[in-house]
Amino acid sequence: xxxxxxxxxxxxxxxxxxxxxxxxxxxxxxxxxxxxxxxxxxxxxxxxxxxxxxxxxxxxxxxxxxxxxxxxxxxxxxxxxxxxxxxxxxxxxxxxxxxxxxxxxxxxxxxxxxxxxxxxxxxxxxxxxxxxxxxxxxxxxxxxxxxxxxxxxxxxxxxxxxxxxxxxxxxxxxxxxxxxxxxxxxxxxxxxxxxxxxxxxxxxxxxxxxxxxxxxxxxxxxxxxxxxxxxxxxxxxxxxxxxxxxxxxxxxxxxxxxxxxxxxxxxxxxxxxxxxxxxxxxxxxxxxxxxxxxxxxxxxxxxxxxxxxxxxxxxxxxxxxxxxxxxxxxxxxxxxxxxxxxxxxxxxxxxxxxxxxxxxxxxxxxxxxxxxxxxxxxxxxxxxxxxxxxxxxxxxxxxxxxxxxxxxxxxxxxxxxxxxxxxxxxxxxxxxxxxxxxxxxxxxxxxxxxxxxxxxxxxxxxxxxxxxxxxxxxxxxxxxxxxxxxxxxxxxxxxxxxxxxxxxxxxxxxxxxxxxxxxxxxxxxxxxxxxxxxxxxxx
Numbered sequence: 001x002x003x004x005x006x007x008x009x010x011x012x013x014x015x016x017x018x019x020x021x022x023x024x025x026x027x028x029x030x031x032x033x034x035x036x037x038x039x040x041x042x043x044x045x046x047x048x049x050x051x052x053x054x055x056x057x058x059x060x061x062x063x064x065x066x067x068x069x070x071x072x073x074x075x076x077x078x079x080x081x082x083x084x085x086x087x088x089x090x091x092x093x094x095x096x097x098x099x100x101x102x103x104x105x106x107x108x109x110x111x112x113x114x115x116x117x118x119x120x121x122x123x124x125x126x127x128x129x130x131x132x133x134x135x136x137x138x139x140x141x142x143x144x145x146x147x148x149x150x151x152x153x154x155x156x157x158x159x160x161x162x163x164x165x166x167x168x169x170x171x172x173x174x175x176x177x178x179x180x181x182x183x184x185x186x187x188x189x190x191x192x193x194x195x196x197x198x199x200x201x202x203x204x205x206x207x208x209x210x211x212x213x214x215x216x217x218x219x220x221x222x223x224x225x226x227x228x229x230x231x232x233x234x235x236x237x238x239x240x241x242x243x244x245x246x247x248x249x250x251x252x253x254x255x256x257x258x259x260x261x262x263x264x265x266x267x268x269x270x271x272x273x274x275x276x277x278x279x280x281x282x283x284x285x286x287x288x289x290x291x292x293x294x295x296x297x298x299x300x301x302x303x304x305x306x307x308x309x310x311x312x313x314x315x316x317x318x319x320x321x322x323x324x325x326x327x328x329x330x331x332x333x334x335x336x337x338x339x340x341x342x343x344x345x346x347x348x349x350x351x352x353x354x355x356x357x358x359x360x361x362x363x364x365x366x367x368x369x370x371x372x373x374x375x376x377x378x379x380x381x382x383x384x385x386x387x388x389x390x391x392x393x394x395x396x397x398x399x400x401x402x403x404x405x406x407x408x409x410x411x412x413x414x415x416x417x418x419x420x421x422x423x424x425x426x427x428x429x430x431x432x433x434x435x436x437x438x439x440x441x442x443x444x445x446x447x448x449x450x451x452x453x454x455x456x457x458x459x460x461x462x463x464x465x466x467x468x469x470x471x472x473x474x475x476x477x478x479x480x481x482x483x484x485x486x487x488x489x490x491x492x493x494x495x496x497x498x499x500x501x502x503x504x505x506x507x508x509x510x511x512x513x514x515x516x517x518x519x520x521x522x523x524x525x526x527x528x529x530x531x532x533x534x535x536x537x538x539x
Contacts, residue, residue: 052484055493055518056534060486062495063440066342066377066411068108069420070163071097073131074115075173078417083174084134087143094149097417098156104420104428105436107498108159110238110413111149113228116178117169117190117210121146121231125224127185136175136185150232157482157499159442161236161299164225166281168242169197169208179206189220196220200245201252212244212277213259222285229292236297237289241346243278244328246321274328286339295449295524299342301379301413302331304349304361306368316364318356335374341445343374344413348381350390351399358400366407373447377411378404382419385427394425401435410443439495441484442526453480453521455530461517461537466510468537470517471503475529480521484528488516511537 052060072078079097080090101109113120118129122144130136132145146162153160169190176183179199181191190197190208196217199206210217229237245254256274264273282300289298303323307315311322314332323329334340345365349356362378369376380400384391404412414420420428444450454475461470470485480501486493487507493516496507505519519532 052520052528053531055486055488055531056516058488058490058492060493060495060518060520060531062484062486063438064410064443065440066108066159066375066413066442067104067106067436067440068110068159068161068411068413069101069104069106070413070416071109071111072115072416072418073112073120073129074165074171076131080132082134083131087141090132090145091148095152098152098158100417100421101158102156104432105439106158107440107442108161108235108413109153110161110163110236112163113146113149114162114164114166114225115168116165116171116173117188117208118185119224119228120149121228123224123227125189125220125227127188130173130175134174136173136183136188138185138187146228146232150234154233154500159235160233161238161297162225162228162232162234163238163240164228165242166221166225166239167210167212167244169210171207172205177204177206179208193217193220198254198256200254201248201250207245209245209254211256211259212281213256213263213273215263218277218281218284222281222288225285226288226292229289229296234296236299236341237285238298239300241301241303241323241327241329243281244274247326271325271328275324275330278328279330279333282334282339283337297341297445297448299340299344299377300331300334301344301346302329303327304345304347304365304379305356306331306364316356317360318364319354320356332368335368335372338373338447340374341447342377342410343369344377344379346379346381346415347400348379348384348415350384350396351403352390359403362403362407362409366409373445375410375443375445376408377413378409380412380414382414382428383416385419386424392425394427394430397427398431398434401431439498441495441498441522441528444526444528448525449523450525450527451478451523452527452529453478453523456480456483456519456521456532458517458519458532458535461515461535463537464506466508468507468511468515468517470505470507470519470535472505472519472532473503474501474521478523478529480529481524482522484520484522486518486520486531487511488518488534493518513537514539 052062076082079093119126120129133141150160171178184191196211196214198209198211210221260270286298289296305318305320307322307324308318309315335343347358349358351358390396423429454477456472456475458472461468482500483505484495485497485505487496499505514536516534516536518534521529
């Protein structure tokens with residue numbers, strides 16, 4: 001998952017590791033194809049993911065796959081386009097990003113709401129984000145961006161995953177340097193608790209971090225994030241790979257000596273203590289989210305290598321930076337302990353890349369989640385399209401998504417929104433046509449509450465221009481949070497549209513004359529109820 005700061009780290013790491021890309025012929029030899037179901041009329045085929053019941057005499061089927069993109073706010077990478085814009089401009093830009101997500105047939109969006117110890121909502125724990133307001137002070141922009149963002153995402157039946165950087169306290173921005181206390185917002189918590197703050201690296205690029213080894217600081221950042229969960233109807237809490245900072249080299253040290261001396265067990269090395277600190281944050285957040293709102297998902301997008309096999313026999317067939325040792329992120333433990341609902345490793349490498357071959361690292365992650373209830377999504381490196389070597393080929397991500405199908409991956413998140421819109425080399429259009437040609441329902445999670453609604457009763461299907469509107473009435477019993485519309489096409493009824501609960505649903509594609517439809521309701525966790533009676537388009 002996540003963002004140019006991360007991407008820059010990956011690029012730097014790649015340079016330091018003297019990365020080499022395999023030749024064109026070898027890369028092409030690694031192409032994989034998956035069997036496809038018969039396509040919906042006018043659309044490319046999609047991987048079969050199972051039937052969901054019967055629409056009249058034919059089986060109904062839908063793809064279950066999370067599809068999303070990261071919308072990055074730090075340094076205004078994606079949104080807002082620049083700091084200090086008026087409310088109407090910020091809102092209009094956000095809606096265009098949602099339009100893009102809908103056009104790509106995504107069903108989730110991951111929005112950066114706490115990029116640097118700040119907030120995109122009125123918070124009692126953090127100052128307003130300068131990437132929104134253009135300033136570091138306590139003045140409100142006069143509206144609630146988070147309430148708007150969640151409501152508008154849900155109106156389009158997109159899950160809203162609130163993306164947080166837990167430990168980041170401040171970084172260089174338009175209003176000043178990152179580690180100068182005199183330049184922080186007057187209500188910044190690190191002004192009151194300077195003993196919680198650690199500056200890293202040295203010099204003008206310094207950022208402030210909340211000390212991960214200080215229990216009071218850790219509890220505070222948990223409270224700051226959970227404030228948003230309590231106030232807003234978010235679907236997920238999401239972290240990327242920023243825990244302890246990536247090593248900068250050049251003599252830079254993360255100066256937590258005093259904290260380590262005071263709080264570590266005598267038998268612990270500093271590395272063990274740091275990993276324990278991160279593990280504690282992850283475990284506590286998992287527990288506290290479920291105590292507060294059991295239906296909210298918790299996921300993390302870690303760096304794509306836990307450890308290399310040469311270091312640890314349990315590691316992946318890779319030779320890159322090891323997040324277990326470099327940033328103290330023990331991803332394997334988080335998955336095996338079941339602290340996460342989903343994991344989204346950032347596999348921003350090409351098929352055939354010698355230090356971290358996508359086709360070799362992916363199976364490691366697939367094996368890791370096997371037998372757990374943790375779902376595997378993949379962080380896809382759209383930002384790399386157009387680079388030299390394998391990334392100059394427009395089918396690189398297309399082939400990676402085909403590999404994902406082969407290894408049972410349950411979804412993808414693309415970094416980032418701006419690269420999806422740019423569609424360099426036509427690569428995004430290519431993988432959308434081949435892999436996202438029809439809508440998809442989000443995967444269900446056994447560990448979340450389940451209360452599927454009873455079957456609705458469809459009452460009419462009327463043609464309105466090129467579209468068809470299906471009218472329906474809810475059945476007795478649990479209320480639906482969203483709906484799924486199926487259209488009979490030959491021997492099956494395929495999913496053609498989804499939406500939030502209401503009394504009318506629309507098939508946007510021009511259907512054949514006399515088309516037949518069925519409708520189902522889904523609960524908050526995506527569990528689907530029985531299908532409705534069939535209804536055909538009125539002449």
